[in-house]
Amino acid sequence: MTALAIRQVTKSFGPVSALTGVDLDVPAQSFTAVLGPSGCGKTTLLRLIAGFAAPDGGTIAFGDQQVAGPGVFVPPQRRQVGYVPQEGALFPHLDVAANITFGLPRAARRSGERLAELLDLVELGRDVATRYPHELSGGQQQRVALARALAPKPSIVLLDEPFSSLDAALRLGTARAVAQALRAANATAVLVTHDQDEALSLADQVAVMRSGRLVQAAAPDVVYASPADPAVAAFVGAAVLLPGTVRGGTADCALGAVAVAPGAVEGAAHLLIRPEQIRILAGSDAVPAAEGVLARVGEVAYFGHDATVRLQLEPSGPEVVARVMGTRTPAAGERVRLAVDGVAAAFPANGH
Amino acid sequence: MGRRVAAYPPLLLAACVLVALVAAIPLAFVVGYTVSTGWDEAWRLLVRPRIGELLVNTARLTLGCMVLTAVLGTGAAWLVERTTLPGRRIWNALLAAPLAVPAFVTSFGWVSLTPAVEGYWGALLIVTVSYYPLVFLPAAAALRGLDPALEETARALGHGPWRTFLRVVLPQLRPAVLGGSLLVGLHLLAEFGALQMLRYPTFTTAIFDQYESAFNAPAANMLATVLVLCCALLLTAELRLRGRRRYARVGRGAARSLEPVRLRGWTAPALVALFAVVALALGVPMGSLVHWLVVGASTAFPVASLVTTAATSIGLGLLAALLTTALALPVAWLSVRYRGSVSTLLERSTYVANALPGIVVALALITVSIRFVPSAYQTTGVLLVGYAILFLPRAMVSARAAIAQAPPVLEDVAHSLGTRGATTLRRVILPLIAPGVGAGAALVFLAVVTELTATLLLAPIGTRTLATEFWSHSSDIAYGAAAPYAALMVAISAPATYLLTRRTRNTS
Known part of the structure; x- marks a missing residue:
């Protein structure tokens, strides 16, 4: 089942066009990474999904409910999305417990049951609950931000480059813990990132964006091995591009005869070799x-x-x-x- | 990628324009008055030996005090922050303490002991010990914030400690020290009580005399124009000197603290010097105040009058704090959340009062209210507006910093967690900005309780505050009768000043 369907979404800021005709389907309980260089419009896309801004055209639907489209706009507080911004953005005046339970109804905030569950889910000790955001490491802050987003059991969790501010050593561990927590919560997740390794290693689906367009959306291995065009090829990993001639499943190039994927072009071609x-x-x-x-x-x-x-x-x-x-x-x-x-x-x- | 600037909300914008217009009243008055007076009349009023005398008096006191406070403030800050001086915490508190004592009270303490402090040198001594904390505090904060790696790098590049201080530390202290001594200069241009008591005439005291005793409004207004020009001169000089340099720490990670400089044989002289500063700034005036309290108590201790004047002062302080904060909030919100040339202009316009002495604001409000709203003349309302204009910059600085602590992303997160606008305001924004805005209101309150000049001119007849009552007694040389009012003012402002200086210490 499709948890999130984006159709022909466009958005511009004054004369600057940020998104042009983006289509994307996110299957339920899957992890999709939107990958692109900075300025490609991926954060704008995320903000449109969250409802922090309205698209100029196109539609966004959660399951079978349209949340944005002609004449329809559901405000963020009624969309049930979990949002994990860059650097966590924890409420500095609240301790970890109050941060995590912020989105819960008053009774649930008091009980503490859900809090314990969530701390376990993101692999944080119970002792962290009474600490304040400035007393946490960057990785801990991100885990708390995720727990806060997951607390009201959102239909979709949106993560905006949540690991980019972490040290390389922390990044791997935190990313793994976050992905695991998302799977354990059966959540549907959309992660925005400019880091290819992060996108390829965490996601079930990688959606590559470039200058406001969605260029390719497929499983990580497909994006890597059969990129939509040479630019995608170079963006998702190191690439050797050689001119060659394809005839019947084999290409002739400077590296000799090389097998090419079936159904590929015939004649003069650019060959991608990793x-x-x-x-x-x-x-x-x-x-x-x-x-x-x-x-x-x-x-x-x-x-x-x-x-x-x-x-x-x-x-x-x-x-x-x-x-x-x-x-x-x-x-x-x-x-x-x-x-x-x-x-x-x-x-x-x-x-x- | 980033968030885009939204259009200014019209209601908010209208509120901000209104605030800016109110804040612009004094400047509009000065400009308007000068233009309507005409060149010949202005020339007649200005080119007189008396004016030259005032100019020289004001200039040599202001410049002398700025230089002395810069040296004293920086030196004390360095001793306290960077050396092995014993008792650094206590010195820190003691050296900041004169901030809690209004300059006219310090002046009273001295002049009631000996008339020898009247005249230039006495005035220079008293204003210097009253105002050096304005340099000491920012310089100390800057010293604490310096990246020790810079000094270590200079040492590694072959500089000795003294050359390192001159070439690396001092240039980095420049914004703090310059900013501090500029503030000293502006305070001095505005200072009335302390100098009047010392019989040292400057523009401000002359304006007061012209207005109050000679009832010569045109001469007073013309002098006010010159005073405003002096303030503008100081502000421009500071902007020029500060230049476009920025001193930011490059790179991340926590800065370590530097090994303190060993004073060894210099410990005793340093201690004696700091002791002398504290004795001159606090010891003598406070000792004198206690002396007069004892003397006054033996004759009469006006409990009833003390209570009513204190209540009036506190009431006025609270009302002014409320009004000023209410005026500052919309402008601060607009300038933080909707950056643009219009919001910057509106924000800047509220800072104009920084350069306007209380006496100018008071004269402006008197003239404007008599001319346009005669019914408002001599009412508490005008007095409160005067306070608001004068102290708007203090409320603005705190409110802006507080609002910047609540970035829009937190609202986004709150909305995504299902809270609506009003709930977000109550659960996220208010708790975040309340401490900062409250501190700003406290600053305004303190300033109002110890304000003398504008209160003397604007307070309705019959309104007696601690400051005005103190003033009328000490003008009659009834020192014993004046002392209790001064003591109460110090008692009200001391604890709050201590808390506020501690806060700036922690945040900067």
Whole structure:
């Protein structure tokens, strides 16, 4: 069942168009990440869903109830959305308990039952309940903000870049705990983020936005492996783009013959190959010209668990980047042979 | 991405325009009067030896006091905040304490002991010890807020402690010290009671004399114009000096505190110096006040009069605090929530009173009320409007800071949790802004209780406040009779001043 349906939503601020004809379906109890660079309109979309602003055109429906559209506007306090803003925005004059139970009716605020449930849900100790927001770490603040949003059992939870202000070390743990709490609460969630790793690792569905448009909405692996266009490809991860010619499921390019996804374009094309698909065979002196494409190793960036290697295709081909295991890092200047694993995505050469 | 500026709500805008118009009355009066007087008449009134004398008097006292308070305030702040001086907490409280004593009470304390303080040097001493906390407090706050990493970096780059202080610390203190001594200058231009008591004539005392004794309104008004020009000069100078520099801490993370400077052999001289400051600023005037209280009590202790005047002062203070806060809130809300050129202009217009001495505001209200609403002349209403204009800046600063503490995102969250507008106001916005707005109202209350100049001119006949009663007794050299009123004023303002200085210490 679809919990949230957005149809042809547009919004502009004066002469600036923030959203143009956005369509998005969010299945019930799923986690959708809206991914895009800053200024792409993703926060505006979230504010429209929450009801903090009204769209200029198009409709928004929660289940079968329309909340925004021609002649319809349900104010935020009657939409039953949970909202987790950037940096948490906890009420500074209230302690954690009062923050979490803010949206509950008076009787439930007193009982404390729901409070205990929610603290457990977001993995916070009971002792935190009497503390004030300024006494919490950034990660704890975000968990309290989530508990506060979940308390009235909202139909949809909206998260506006909730992890961007956290340190890298805190971010992973907090994001995981938040995703788990959302699943445990059977909530439908929409997360807005500019962080590809966050979107790909947390969400069931990734919706990529660019300059006010929704470019692609699909499962994370689909967005990564079969992006809608080269720009999406480059935005969701490192990409090697090579010109080539596709004939019957195989493309011919500077890296040799590469398999492409079935049903792709025919003829002149741009091929998308992810760095981790490029395999370094071995020293070229050891394996004489049997297979693969000859390349010279350039700059090597070593990360421990893996490394990225810049490779100059020989004799005068383009430069490509490969991601290799940290244990098999070649030395700069070495000559190697390359092969391509898996399937490449192909885009028509003229379209962009 | 970010939130867009919404259009100004018309009702709010109308309220703010009204407040700005009220705040603009004194300035409009000064400009209007000058224009209608005409060049020849103005020339006749202004170019007189007496005016030159007043100008020199005012200028050398103001400049001398600004320099002295800057040195004294900065030095004391550095000793208290950055060195191994013993008893730093106590010194902190003692050095800020003169703020609770109105300058005319300090002046009374001195002059009732010895007439030797009359004249320039006595006046300079008394205004300096009365007003140096206005530099000390911001300088100390700035010293606490400095990032020690900057000083450590300077040391690592080969600077000794003294050069580090000159090249790194002092430039960062500049906004605080400059701002503080500008405030001192403005206070001095407006000071009436303290200087009148010391028989040191300045523009402000001359205006009062012209108006009250000589009943020469044109001369008084013309002098007021010159006084306002002096204030404007100070404000422009400060804006120029401050420049466009910004001193912000770059980067995040909590700042550590720096290792304090060891005073070693300098401890004793430093202690003696601070002791001398506190003795001159507090010891002598308070000792003298106690002396006269004892003397006065032996002759007569007017309990009934004390109670009624205190009640009048407190009542006026409360009403003025309420009115001023009510005027400040809409403008503060507009300027924080709806940023734009119009809201900035409206906000700035309420600060004009910062540069207007009480005597100018009083003269303006007298003239305007006689001319346009004669029925309002000599009523409590006009007095309250005068207080509101004078102290609007204090209420504005607090209200703005308080409203900024309640960002719109909190309202969004509250709405998303199902609360409606009125409930959000009650459960989120009011609790958040109440402490700050309340502190602003308290500041206004304090200022009104110890206000002398405007009260003398504007209070309806028969309205006796602590300040005016004190003034009439001390003018008659009935020091014993004046002392209880001064003591009550200090007693009312001291605890609140202490709390407020502690608050600025914690927040800045």
